[in-house]
Amino acid sequence: MTNEPAPTDCFVCGKHRDESLMPGGPVWHDELVVVSHLSPRAPGGSAAVYLGHMLVEPRRHAPGLADLTDAEAQRVGLWCTRAARRLREVGGAEHVYAAVIGDNVPHLHVHLLPRYPGTPREYWWERVDEWPDAPRGGESEAAALVARLSAAGR
Template identity: 50%
Template sequence: MSISEQQEACFVCQKHKGQLALPGGIIYEDELIFASHHIPEDGPTSYLGWLIVEPKRHFPGLVEQTEEEAKASGLLIARLSRALKVCTEAEHIYAFVLGHHVPHLHIHLLPRYPGTPRDYWGVRVPEWPDAPQGDAQHIALLCERVRDYLTTDEEGPSFNFPD
């Protein structure tokens, strides 16, 4: 498969082209990076606050990043983590790179909610049966709050959001 065919078939590239319905819309986008909420997979809801940060360019992992991409995603991950912690009242924010399915780098950011049993800490947080789940409406509200927090955060310069 050629590189252009791989990009054509890539779920993440399709998302960046606007070919997938995104609950909550785009949280952040510039020429290098893209952030949005996780899309519900097995039903109408998803673990609330599960954000995904992706480079715009199609490549599989952390290793292939340029310095510019690494700086951009590192800064966005830090700011999104702060926003997520405040907006969800999480006790901790996880960041994971797994890459078991889609060969386009994507960094998962997940809040760990207070009261999460120790057995569900780490990559299993979304499996906790009592974890907050969001439907499209809840996800949209949370994404709005995260965007608001990012644009008004006085600790750093405001993000430039797409119109």
């Protein structure tokens, strides 16, 4: 576990301080974890994002899984499960993938990627968001999905 202060240029720490960087604000949060929708303003982002691409992040700046406290690790797992459930129940996903990559932003973030009905098998898993007919939208569409997911509760 790292006790180093959060870097001032960390995008994830920045969006935890300025919730306007999250489309629709946080979907859910507690004292240890924030769940949000991928932002078109994220590093390497584009004007249209894959709708339902959620991020589960510890509030504390922790570069990777091995840097989490036990409490943070438990809470990250809990929020991944809750968010995946809501993506199925409210978002219409038939399956939800989870991945930790950690190459672009050195603040742990678990990617949750829904697979929607009708997604051709060749786009399953790491290509799910490349499907030409995948649901995409800008900040307003992502914020609308965030509102629906948030309204469904934890």
